[in-house]
Amino acid sequence: MASNPQPKSSFHMSPEEFRQHGHEVVDWIADYFNRIESYPVLSQVKPGTIRASLPEEAPTKPESFEAILADVEKLIVPGITHWQSPNFFGYFPCNASGPAILGDLLSSGFGLQGMLWATSPACTELETHVLDWLVNAMGLPQKFHSSSTGGGVIQDTASSANFCAVLAARERATNLESNGKGVREKLVAYTSTQAHSSIEKAIKMAGIGNENLRLIEVGDAFAMRSEALAAAIAKDKDAGLVPFLVCGTMGTTSSNAMDPLRQIGAICREHDLWFHVDAAMSGTAALCPEFRQLQGGLEYADSYCFDPHKWMFTNFDCDCFYVADRKLLIQTLSVLPEYLKNKATESGAVIDYRDWHVQLGRRFRALKLWFVLRYYGVEGLQFHVREHVRLAQQFAEWIRDDERFELVVPPPLNLVCFRLKGGDELNQQLMDALNRSGDLFLTQTRLSERLTLRMSIGQTNTEERHVERAWKRIQEEASRLLN
Amino acid sequence: MASNPQPKSSFHMSPEEFRQHGHEVVDWIADYFNRIESYPVLSQVKPGTIRASLPEEAPTKPESFEAILADVEKLIVPGITHWQSPNFFGYFPCNASGPAILGDLLSSGFGLQGMLWATSPACTELETHVLDWLVNAMGLPQKFHSSSTGGGVIQDTASSANFCAVLAARERATNLESNGKGVREKLVAYTSTQAHSSIEKAIKMAGIGNENLRLIEVGDAFAMRSEALAAAIAKDKDAGLVPFLVCGTMGTTSSNAMDPLRQIGAICREHDLWFHVDAAMSGTAALCPEFRQLQGGLEYADSYCFDPHKWMFTNFDCDCFYVADRKLLIQTLSVLPEYLKNKATESGAVIDYRDWHVQLGRRFRALKLWFVLRYYGVEGLQFHVREHVRLAQQFAEWIRDDERFELVVPPPLNLVCFRLKGGDELNQQLMDALNRSGDLFLTQTRLSERLTLRMSIGQTNTEERHVERAWKRIQEEASRLLN
Numbered sequence: 001m002a003s004n005p006q007p008k009s010s011f012h013m014s015p016e017e018f019r020q021h022g023h024e025v026v027d028w029i030a031d032y033f034n035r036i037e038s039y040p041v042l043s044q045v046k047p048g049t050i051r052a053s054l055p056e057e058a059p060t061k062p063e064s065f066e067a068i069l070a071d072v073e074k075l076i077v078p079g080i081t082h083w084q085s086p087n088f089f090g091y092f093p094c095n096a097s098g099p100a101i102l103g104d105l106l107s108s109g110f111g112l113q114g115m116l117w118a119t120s121p122a123c124t125e126l127e128t129h130v131l132d133w134l135v136n137a138m139g140l141p142q143k144f145h146s147s148s149t150g151g152g153v154i155q156d157t158a159s160s161a162n163f164c165a166v167l168a169a170r171e172r173a174t175n176l177e178s179n180g181k182g183v184r185e186k187l188v189a190y191t192s193t194q195a196h197s198s199i200e201k202a203i204k205m206a207g208i209g210n211e212n213l214r215l216i217e218v219g220d221a222f223a224m225r226s227e228a229l230a231a232a233i234a235k236d237k238d239a240g241l242v243p244f245l246v247c248g249t250m251g252t253t254s255s256n257a258m259d260p261l262r263q264i265g266a267i268c269r270e271h272d273l274w275f276h277v278d279a280a281m282s283g284t285a286a287l288c289p290e291f292r293q294l295q296g297g298l299e300y301a302d303s304y305c306f307d308p309h310k311w312m313f314t315n316f317d318c319d320c321f322y323v324a325d326r327k328l329l330i331q332t333l334s335v336l337p338e339y340l341k342n343k344a345t346e347s348g349a350v351i352d353y354r355d356w357h358v359q360l361g362r363r364f365r366a367l368k369l370w371f372v373l374r375y376y377g378v379e380g381l382q383f384h385v386r387e388h389v390r391l392a393q394q395f396a397e398w399i400r401d402d403e404r405f406e407l408v409v410p411p412p413l414n415l416v417c418f419r420l421k422g423g424d425e426l427n428q429q430l431m432d433a434l435n436r437s438g439d440l441f442l443t444q445t446r447l448s449e450r451l452t453l454r455m456s457i458g459q460t461n462t463e464e465r466h467v468e469r470a471w472k473r474i475q476e477e478a479s480r481l482l483n
Numbered sequence: 484m485a486s487n488p489q490p491k492s493s494f495h496m497s498p499e500e501f502r503q504h505g506h507e508v509v510d511w512i513a514d515y516f517n518r519i520e521s522y523p524v525l526s527q528v529k530p531g532t533i534r535a536s537l538p539e540e541a542p543t544k545p546e547s548f549e550a551i552l553a554d555v556e557k558l559i560v561p562g563i564t565h566w567q568s569p570n571f572f573g574y575f576p577c578n579a580s581g582p583a584i585l586g587d588l589l590s591s592g593f594g595l596q597g598m599l600w601a602t603s604p605a606c607t608e609l610e611t612h613v614l615d616w617l618v619n620a621m622g623l624p625q626k627f628h629s630s631s632t633g634g635g636v637i638q639d640t641a642s643s644a645n646f647c648a649v650l651a652a653r654e655r656a657t658n659l660e661s662n663g664k665g666v667r668e669k670l671v672a673y674t675s676t677q678a679h680s681s682i683e684k685a686i687k688m689a690g691i692g693n694e695n696l697r698l699i700e701v702g703d704a705f706a707m708r709s710e711a712l713a714a715a716i717a718k719d720k721d722a723g724l725v726p727f728l729v730c731g732t733m734g735t736t737s738s739n740a741m742d743p744l745r746q747i748g749a750i751c752r753e754h755d756l757w758f759h760v761d762a763a764m765s766g767t768a769a770l771c772p773e774f775r776q777l778q779g780g781l782e783y784a785d786s787y788c789f790d791p792h793k794w795m796f797t798n799f800d801c802d803c804f805y806v807a808d809r810k811l812l813i814q815t816l817s818v819l820p821e822y823l824k825n826k827a828t829e830s831g832a833v834i835d836y837r838d839w840h841v842q843l844g845r846r847f848r849a850l851k852l853w854f855v856l857r858y859y860g861v862e863g864l865q866f867h868v869r870e871h872v873r874l875a876q877q878f879a880e881w882i883r884d885d886e887r888f889e890l891v892v893p894p895p896l897n898l899v900c901f902r903l904k905g906g907d908e909l910n911q912q913l914m915d916a917l918n919r920s921g922d923l924f925l926t927q928t929r930l931s932e933r934l935t936l937r938m939s940i941g942q943t944n945t946e947e948r949h950v951e952r953a954w955k956r957i958q959e960e961a962s963r964l965l966n
Contacts (some may be wrong), residue, residue, distance in 0.1 A: 011863030012943065013581025019513040025585045026505030029592035033498040043604050047832045050608035058616035062860040065582065068853075072589060076850075079605025084594040091602075091822070094844070096594035098496025099548065102508045104591045106555060108798050109512035111567040111579035119574075121526050122562025125533035133541035156639060157842045167688055182692030183666050197818040198843055204818075205650055205841065207690015209665030254822055309844075315591050316846050335680040335687075338929040339574070339737055339937070349530040358688065358841060359640045360681055361577070361792075363799050367559075370551075377545040380494030446821040454822070460495065 011062060021065045028069065029101070036085050040438020043081045050079040081441070086461040089470060090443040092253065092281040092415075093458030096315035099375035103368030104315055114362045117350035118342045124351055127154055127366035130373065131320055137378050138286040141299045144322035146351075152322045153356040154365045158280035159198035161305035161321035164333065164357055166202040166245060168303065168323065169274030171332040173244035179332065183207045188236045190214045191247040192224035194254050196278060199247050212241075221409055222257035222447065224248065230267050237271075245274045250295055250306075251282025254445040255408070255452075256415040258282075258294050265300020276303045280319070281458075284311040285389070285413050288382050294412065303329075311388075311414075311458045312381065314372050318365055321356075330355040384460075388414045391467045392457045398471050404478055408452050416455040417447060420478050424451035433477045440470045494545060504548045511552065512584070519568050523921020526564045533562040564924070569944040572953060573926040575736065575764040575898075576941030579798035582858035586851030587798055597845045600833035601825045607834055610637055610849035613856065614803055620861050621769040624782045627805035629834075635805040636839040637848045641763035642681035644788035644804035647816065647840055649685040649728060651786065651806065652757030654815040656727035662815065666690045671719045673697045674730040675707035677737050679761060682730050695724075704892055705740035705930065707731065713750050720754075728757045733778055733789075734765025737928040738891070738935075739898040741765075741777050748783020759786045763802070764941075767794040768872070768896055771865050777895065794871075794897075794941045795864065797855050801848055804839075813838045867943075871897045874950045875940045881954050887961055891935050899938040900930060903961050907934035916960045923953045 013021065053075045083094050114123030131152030135145045144150045155161045166189070170178050174185055187208050191199045193215040203213045214236070216229045233243045246268050248259040261277060268275035277298060283306025285291035298304060305321040308314035323329045334355040336345075344350045354360050373381075392414040399405045399418045408417040420430050431442055431453055445452050457467060496504065536558045566577050597606030614635030618628045627633045638644045649672070653661050657668055670691050674682045676698040686696045697719070699712045716726045729751050731742040744760060751758035760781060766789025768774035781787060788804045791797035806812045817838040819828075827833045837843050856864075875897040882888045882901045891900040903913050914925055914936055928935050940950060 011859050011866055013858065015513040015516040018516065018581040018584070019510060021581065021585055022509030022513065022588075023506050025588050025592075026502060026509060029589065030498040030502040030505065032592060033501065042601075045604050047600070047604070047827060047830070048608070050605045051612050054609070054612050058613075058620045058856050059860045060862055062863050063857045065585075065858060068582070068857050072850075076605045076609065079603065079608065080593060080595060081601070081603045083596055083603075091596075094594060094596045096591065098501040098504065099551070101501075101588070101591040101594075102504055102548075105505075105508050105584070105588050106512065108579065108584040108587045109508075109515060110563060111577060111584075111798050112563060113566055113574075113577045113799055117530070118525075118564070120562065120564045120566075121528050121530070122533045122559045125531070125562065126537070126559065129534050129537050130541075137541045157844045159843045160841055163688075163841060170690075178690065178692065179687040180692050180694050182670075182695060183690035187665075197820040197823070201816070201818045201841075204662040205646075205816075206688065207653075207661065207666035209661065209663050211663050212665060253820075315594050316596055316844060317842075333684070333688075335684045337680040337736075339926060340680070341927075344530060347530070358643055358646060358684075359800075360642045361640045361799060367555075373541050374546045374551050375496065375548060376494050377542045379543055380545050383494055443822060444824075 024069060036082055037087065039082050039085070041082050041085045041087050041441035042435045042438065043079050044438065045079050050075065084459065086459050086463065086466040087440040087470065088459050089455050089457060090441045092310050092456055094309060094316055095311060095313050095458055095460040097313035097372060097460055099371040100313060100315045100368040103371030107364040107367045110364055112364055114364055115354040115360050116340060116342060116345060116352045118344045120364070123364045123366065124353055126370055127353065128351060130366050130369050133373060134320060139289070139292045140304070140322065143324040144304065149326065150322060150324040151326045152320055153353055155305070155319040155321045155357050156317040158196070158278055158305050158307055158319050159201065160358055161319050162198045162247065162276065162278055163202040163205060164321060164329065165274070165276035165303040166206045168329050168332045169245040169276065170206055170208065172274060172328055173242060176331060186241045188212045188214060188241045188243045189245040189247070190216055190229055190232060190243070192216050192218050192249065192259060194218055194222050194252040194257055195247055195249050196253050196280065218257065222252060222255045224259040224264065226260050226263035226267060229264060233267065233271055243271060243273055245276065247276045247278060250277055250279035251413065255417045255447055256282060256412055258412055261295065261297030261300070265297045269300055274302045275300050277301045279304065279306040281307065281310045282413055284308065285385055287378060288385055291413070308369055308372070311385070312372065313376065313460055314369050318369060333357065388458050388462070391462070391464060392416050392455070395455055395457065395467055395471060402475065404482065408447050414457045417445070417452050418455065419450065419452055426481060427451045427453060429481055430477055434473060437473070439473050507552060519565055520570065522565050522568070524565050524568045524570050524924035525918045525921065526562050527921065528562050533558065567942065569942050569946065569949040570923040570953065571942050572938050572940060573924045575793050575939055577792060577799055578794060578796050578941055578943040580796035580855060580943055582854040583796060583798040583851040586854030590847040590850045593847055595847055597847055598837040598843050599823060599825060599828060599835045601827045603847070606847045606849065607836055609853055610836065611834060613849050613852050616856060617803060622772065622775050623787070623805065626807040627787065632809065633805060633807040634809045635803055636836055638802040638804045638840050639800040641679070641761055641788050641790055641802050642684065643841055644802050645681045645730065645759065645761055646685040646688060647804065647812065648759035648786040649689045651812050651815045652728040652759065653689055653691065655757060655811055656725060659814060669724045670727045671695045671697060671724045672728040672730070673699055673712055673715060673726065675699050675701050675732065675742060677701055677705050677735040677740055678730055678732050679736050679763065701740065705735060705738045707742040707747065709743050709746035709750060712747060716750065716754055726754060726756055728759065730759045730761060733760055733762035734896065738900045738930055739765060739895055741895055744778065744780030744783070748780045752783055757785045758783050760784045762787065762789040764790065764793045765896055767791065768868055770861060771868055774896070791852055791855070794868070795855065796859065796943055797852050801852060816840065871941050871945070874945070874947060875899050878938055878940065878950055878954060885958070887965065891930050897940045900928070900935050901938065902933065902935055909964060910934045910936060912964055913960055917956060920956070922956050
């Protein structure tokens with residue numbers, strides 16, 4: 001055999017170089033956290049600015065790590081909207097934390113691909129285990145625990161989890177035939193007008209068609225009206241259609257409305273419909289016993305999801321998806337080619353998570369969730385959830401106490417929907433002025449056909465002083481606009 | 484207003500603690516890289532071992548970071564199959580590198596969510612830019628460049644990209660009606676018997692039904708027979724069905740077979756069918772001009788994907804998905820609720836990548852790809868691709884020269900399919916013995932109904948000495964079995 005002509009680490013970053021540059025990146029991030037409040041929260045760049053700063057073609061020759069890291073500061077940071085800023089109150093939180101980031105770094109370091117139990121048993125078993133931990137820590141129904149008929153899996157996002165729920169429901173409703181024959185039956189799904197857009201997207205992707213998705217009207221607090229749901233189902237059945245799925249929401253994106261899960265669940269049971277519950281942001285609240293009444297009725301659910309990457313200090317992406325009948329989910333999503341066969345799979349004694357979602361490949365995401373649960377402990381997480389809810393309730397009080405403003409709906413948890421009294425244009429101006437200032441970042445929604453501002457409190461380092469300052473800035477801009 | 488009652492960083496990891504623990508984790512990973520060859524490549528644990536070592540319930544109280552990191556070593560490492568070992572020859576590579584891991588770490592540190600341009604312009608613009616770089620660096624058709632009608636997006640995996648291709652093709656074939664009305668037409672898709680299982684999964688998920696997926700027979704080198712494709716399409720048309728999509732493969736998972744893309748493309752054009760090409764692993768070869776003939780015919784493709792997380796030193800997950808008509812993809816996957824509206828989106832001047840895939844949320848994955856392209860330069864990447872191909876060709880020569888073995892098919896790139904002459908059981912024993920030894924890891928497939936071993940060469944640090952040693956170990960075990 002020829003001797004090795006290849007230089008030992010040509011072009012590669014050696015372990016010792018990785019150690020050095022790794023420390024540099026860690027330091028960079030620590031410094032970034034320290035100065036994060038000095039940046040405008042919402043990036044102020046114009047479309048095309050970032051691209052214009054980059055070379056037209058990929059570099060032919062290697063560049064130094066120092067040059068790359070310097071460009072992060074110079075070229076990338078101005079184009080970042082600082083989601084981890086304590087002054088970020090837009091959308092829903094996407095809160096990260098040190099232990100999560102470091103767990104994720106280890107996952108990158110292992111560089112393993114956990115599609116099968118056999119391709120890294122620890123990846124699968126830690127995931128099952130940590131998701132079981134959460135069943136108990138959050139008071140979820142025991143049927144979602146892997147010791148029962150169900151179990152949990154980490155998906156990337158609630159969008160994907162919602163889609164898998166739709167697929168499993170579709171299969172169940174068609175006696176496992178829609179995978180083979182396509183969607184032939186006149187299937188109909190139901191959710192509220194306030195449900196997340198990913199439900200509609202899932203119904204489209206699954207080949208059911210959004211003409212067959214009924215958007216059920218909501219009541220005063222923007223929660224689904226269960227009588228309207230029952231009526232819609234009855235009407236569809238009379239018309240010869242096949243109702244198969246209801247998606248309820250625990251905390252809508254728009255206003256954090258809580259659907260009446262118990263009533264919806266009873267209707268699903270009566271008609272033998274799949275009941276999926278999307279609790280993407282608000283699910284985390286169930287870490288605290290005092291908030292668990294919001295998930296009352298979950299015992300009726302066939303599937304459930306929430307995102308630790310939203311409010312549980314676990315960096316994106318990490319959605320927990322639970323099913324009551326794992327066998328059905330696997331039947332829905334399993335395809336087993338020869339090149340993935342192995343003894344462990346054939347023994348039936350293990351979980352192969354590739355059969356639990358859209359993707360085949362998967363990274364070791366359970367590590368970061370494990371790190372978070374251990375570093376904070378359940379008590380640490382409860383502390384911050386309670387604090388965020390307290391701050392939101394306090395903010396709502398300030399809104400109530402200022403007669404220039406109105407509270408659109410009482411906040412059940414950590415999202416406050418409010419308006420400056422006056423028209424949509426006034427509120428748009430208020431939001432734009434605040435966001436342009438860079439002092440804080442808010443987003444809007446539309447409730448009862450009126451533009452509504454959303455104060456979403458849940459970033460990792462948001463403390464009372466940030467909420468106080470936000471309110472002060474909101475009042476200032478309001479005064480300026482009203483004068 | 485009340486003063487702040489919250490301790491400044493209760494339960495949180497402060498930036499200074501992050502700095503300290505971050506250095507520890509970086510050091511841990513550097514040490515792991517240094518000692519990676521000392522582990523058995525395939526984890527040797529039995530089902531349930533990892534779970535049995537973990538506490539039954541989530542911890543109530545916080546634990547120290549030191550305790551958590553110690554448990555990674557003690558509890559997790561034994562359950563890891565070491566994908567980054569230079570002695571990992573299973574499946575396809577999933578090669579990572581220092582710059583990729585550090586780019587990904589920065590992405591975790593920013594903790595941004597790039598669903599819209601506005602939620603971090605740099606996340607979107609860097610992604611578009613780097614994917615444009617690759618169009619030129621790999622000699623892909625210009626229609627995939629964002630300056631044309633198309634463009635690229637980073638998806639998690641080729642499974643997801645293949646699914647999006649199926650959805651866009653479905654919409655085009657139904658005049659944009661299947662999203663609304665569901666799948667009503669008698670759609671038929673085509674791929675080869677050797678195509679990846681994700682194609683079948685995509686057809687199922689899209690509500691088309693895998694009875695309507697024709698698996699076209701392959702020729703001697705396991706490539707799709709284009710005459711058989713043409714005949715199948717004609718037959719389906721005669722039967723009143725609606726052919727809509729052909730998925731070709733550049734490098735099948737089983738044996739790295741190369742479908743005749745040019746012939747397939749011409750047939751697709753003739754019948755106005757969507758042509759999708761899956762080049763998950765082998766696409767990376769096109770960085771080297773001498774391998775570009777393998778992608779000849781790509782100019783006919785409507786969509787294309789390959790995975791930098793397989794062979795381009797970019798840690799999982801990172802798939803590049805290109806379409807020739809971005810408007811159609813967006814029409815297929817867009818849902819725009821009020822709470823995501825913003826001025827940039829309304830201006831039409833920006834890309835919102837949430838409309839390019841299944842998920843809504845997305846992490847800043849372009850950073851790691853940018854880091855890799857700059858740190859290696861195109862020349863550095865070419866060097867390693869060529870070296871992996873050279874090692875595979877050399878291994879194939881050794882197989883040819885040992886009369887106890889047979890080469891099942893000439894290897895086009897870096898995957899060698901071979902057998903010990905004798906039955907399936909003998910080959911299974913050979914593979915099991917090798918994998919049990921921990922010295923290397925191989926996986927199998929089935930070709931012409933016979934068990935076939937796969938030597939897949941593409942891990943970051945695989946050098947000639949590793950391939951030599953693997954061959955020596957294969958010969959040793961073969962001698963033992965044959966005596």
